[in-house]
Amino acid sequence: MNKDNVIIFDTTLRDGEQALQASLNTREKLQIAFALERLGVDIIEAGFPVSSPGDFNSVQSIAKEIKNSRIAGLARVIDKDIDAAAEALKVAEQFRIHTFVATSTIHIEKKLKKEFGQVIEMATRAIKRARNYTDDVEFSCEDAGRTPIDDLCRMVEQAILAGATTINIPDTVGYTIPSEFGGIIETLFNLVPNIDKAIISVHCHDDLGLSVANSIAAVQAGARQIECTVNGIGERAGNCSLEEVVMILNTRADHLNLVTNINPKEIHRTSQLVSNLCNMPIQSNKAIVGANAFSHSSGIHQDGVLKSQNTYEIMTPETVGLNTNKLNLTSRSGRHVIHHRLQDLGYNKDDYDLDKLYERFVRLADKKGQVFDYDLEALVFFTNLDADDDFYSLESLYVQSGSKDTSTATVAMYCGEQLITEAAIGNGPINSICRCISRICGYDIEIKDFKVASTSQGTDALGQVNIIAEYKSDSKVKVFHGMGLATDIIRSSTYALVRIANDIRCSEKVGELRERNVAS
Numbered sequence: 001m002n003k004d005n006v007i008i009f010d011t012t013l014r015d016g017e018q019a020l021q022a023s024l025n026t027r028e029k030l031q032i033a034f035a036l037e038r039l040g041v042d043i044i045e046a047g048f049p050v051s052s053p054g055d056f057n058s059v060q061s062i063a064k065e066i067k068n069s070r071i072a073g074l075a076r077v078i079d080k081d082i083d084a085a086a087e088a089l090k091v092a093e094q095f096r097i098h099t100f101v102a103t104s105t106i107h108i109e110k111k112l113k114k115e116f117g118q119v120i121e122m123a124t125r126a127i128k129r130a131r132n133y134t135d136d137v138e139f140s141c142e143d144a145g146r147t148p149i150d151d152l153c154r155m156v157e158q159a160i161l162a163g164a165t166t167i168n169i170p171d172t173v174g175y176t177i178p179s180e181f182g183g184i185i186e187t188l189f190n191l192v193p194n195i196d197k198a199i200i201s202v203h204c205h206d207d208l209g210l211s212v213a214n215s216i217a218a219v220q221a222g223a224r225q226i227e228c229t230v231n232g233i234g235e236r237a238g239n240c241s242l243e244e245v246v247m248i249l250n251t252r253a254d255h256l257n258l259v260t261n262i263n264p265k266e267i268h269r270t271s272q273l274v275s276n277l278c279n280m281p282i283q284s285n286k287a288i289v290g291a292n293a294f295s296h297s298s299g300i301h302q303d304g305v306l307k308s309q310n311t312y313e314i315m316t317p318e319t320v321g322l323n324t325n326k327l328n329l330t331s332r333s334g335r336h337v338i339h340h341r342l343q344d345l346g347y348n349k350d351d352y353d354l355d356k357l358y359e360r361f362v363r364l365a366d367k368k369g370q371v372f373d374y375d376l377e378a379l380v381f382f383t384n385l386d387a388d389d390d391f392y393s394l395e396s397l398y399v400q401s402g403s404k405d406t407s408t409a410t411v412a413m414y415c416g417e418q419l420i421t422e423a424a425i426g427n428g429p430i431n432s433i434c435r436c437i438s439r440i441c442g443y444d445i446e447i448k449d450f451k452v453a454s455t456s457q458g459t460d461a462l463g464q465v466n467i468i469a470e471y472k473s474d475s476k477v478k479v480f481h482g483m484g485l486a487t488d489i490i491r492s493s494t495y496a497l498v499r500i501a502n503d504i505r506c507s508e509k510v511g512e513l514r515e516r517n518v519a520s
Contacts (some may be wrong), residue, residue: 006249006260007225010036011045012274013062014074015239016229020278025369028277033062035228035273037069039266041242043096045227048074052085061084063092072096072138077126086133091151096132099123100140100168103147103155110281116151123155124162140203145171145181152184153191160192166199166225167349171214174207174237182217189222201225204240206232209239209438216248219258230274231282231289243267243288243320249313268321288320329376331365341376352380372481375503380510390502391416392441397494401429411436413498430493437494442502446470448479452489465492469500473508478503 013029013239024032029046036044046062047055063071071092075081077099089095101123102112108119123139128136139159144152156167169188171181186201189195202218202225204211215226232241246262253259271289275282286293294317335358339349360379364370393414401407409432412421422439426432430450438445449468465484470477480503484495 003224004258005224006219006258007042007199007201008246008262009043009045009072009100009225009227009500010041010229010242011203011227011239012036012229012242013058014045014047015203015227015235016274016278017047019234019236019238020280022279023054024058024277026054026061029058029185029372030061030065032159032230032277033066033069035266035270035357037066038263039270040260040262041069042069042261043072043225045072045074045098045505047278049088049518050075050078052080055413056084057086059088060091063089063095066092068138069514070094070096072098073098075126075130077122079129082126082133086130090133094136095134096136096138096166097134098138098140098168099126099130100142101126102142104143104145105148106146107143116484120155122156124158127159127164135163135165135321137164138168138201139164140168140170140201142170143172144169145176145186146154147194149184149187149191153188154160156188157192157194157449160194164198165203168201168203168225168227169202169223171205171211171225172203172229173213174205176214177208177210178213178217180202181214182221185223185374194305199224201227202240204229205235206237206239206241209237211238211496212244212248215240215245216256219249231271231280231286233274233280239288243271247288247315247320250319264319293317294322329365329371330369331362333361338376341373347380362367370481372503390498391505392498394498394500395419397433397491399429399433399490401432407432409433409436411440411494413440414438415440429490433490433494434497437497437501442504443471443501443504445497445500445504450493452492463487463489463492465489465496466502466505467493467496469497471500471504473504473511478504478507480507 013032017024029117033044033046044066047058049056059073071084071089072095073089075085075097082097082099085097088336101119102108103119103183108114108116112119127137127139130264141152143154159167169185174190185200188200200223202215202223204214219226225239226245228240228242228245232238245262246264248260249258249260250264251257268289271282282290295420335354338358338361339354357379361371364375364379386446395412395414397406405427406425407429408423409429410421410423410426411433412419420440422436424432424435424439426435434445436445447467447469451466453464463486467482469482480500482496482499484492484499486492486495
């Protein structure tokens with residue numbers, strides 16, 4: 001191995017999966033494994049084979065299908081664990097058995113109820129058994145971060161003598177701080193005589209939010225494998241985040257002089273896949289993969305990014321597989337970004353008075369929170385645009401839905417001063433309501449994203465529904481956003497769809513006016 005290369009050991013399917021409310025099935029695990037292979041992960045810890053028949057089958061399936069990443073299976077220092085891991089993994093051309101035992105005083109006394117010497121015997125015996133199946137054996141000193149350093153050095157030395165080729169030093173409970181954890185790794189290199197015979201790995205948890213920092217401190221001290229998970233999922237507060245350590249090593253290569261085999265352009269896609277399959281949403285402000293990671297709302301920041309992207313972005317969104325950054329149009333946005341967006345939309349500076357338009361923009365942004373492209377275009381043509389001045393408004397709503405596949409809805413809406421009622425059948429209440437509104441307005445609205453969030457607590461909590469919908473006009477597909485708020489989710493959804501209908505109407509009027517101006 002190149003001394004400057006850091007091995008990425010992904011444990012999303014083992015440590016990460018342990019934290020899920022519901023286990024993944026074999027098909028879902030294979031999907032993630034293929035994504036990790038595309039990402040360039042060196043070693044995929046596919047599971048804990050002895051834990052259940054389902055986990056055994058999943059590990060076996062992954063070991064059989066994955067060709068470019070080495071597959072590892074976890075095993076306690078128990079014969080049946082090691083045998084089960086070997087049996088599940090033997091279909092692979094190359095595989096790793098990863099065995100572990102606790103080494104900290106508190107774990108040995110309270111959990112194992114043994115003497116340290118006995119624990120060393122358990123570890124070395126297990127390593128030797130695993131070596132009967134493969135020459136790639138990893139041994140982990142569980143809770144190494146709280147293990148007395150002399151005991152840790154002794155255990156590491158004996159594990160290497162027994163045949164372990166990788167020694168993992170976990171901060172199992174996320175207790176250490178970076179200088180302390182880096183010091184542990186440095187001490188091992190200084191005091192363990194056969195340390196050069198194995199690769200030193202680290203597996204850090206995020207209980208104090210230091211898993212990534214501790215992992216970086218460890219590789220600076222000489223460790224050459226980082227164990228991590230996509231989106232940082234895992235036990236309790238989670239594990240070291242794969243995307244974060246990879247992009248730190250990538251972005252700060254000038255300082256760290258370390259590389260990985262990861263293809264960073266696959267990061268965003270892999271992150272989204274894991275989030276969706278594991279039903280674990282990514283927080284908006286999550287580094288690298290959060291929705292706001294490459295978004296800019298401050299006018300000062302937007303102005304800087306437009307002038308030179310690296311003023312406020314230390315890496316480009318394209319680096320991690322995104323198409324572009326996102327400049328949110330809010331009341332904090334400045335004139336520069338308004339001009340820039342209108343220019344992208346095909347408007348010349350002579351088409352509008354920027355100062356007057358900006359005044360109207362700020363008023364609209366205060367009402368709506370975020371202004372979209374179709375709002376901005378409307379501001380060019382309508383000097384009295386008001387977010388509350390709607391052509392369409394809901395009069396009444398009736399929905400019938402049960403355990404069957406179909407639902408029926410009846411919607412009455414005012415279109416200006418005219419009241420129109422429509423009924424429709426759909427594959428759910430929201431779908432049937434959307435069909436009613438589409439018929440009333442004459443717009444073929446297609447819901448692409450639907451999110452519900454509670455804005456308060458209790459049985460009378462307000463439910464906020466955000467809908468992203470597409471509407472095809474003149475062979476162009478336009479995207480619209482609508483938000484509704486009510487104690488009834490069905491009613492909230494209806495309000496959101498009515499909002500979208502009003503925005504589509506406004507956008508259509510803008511298109512007509514724009515065509516007239518071009519024609520004249």
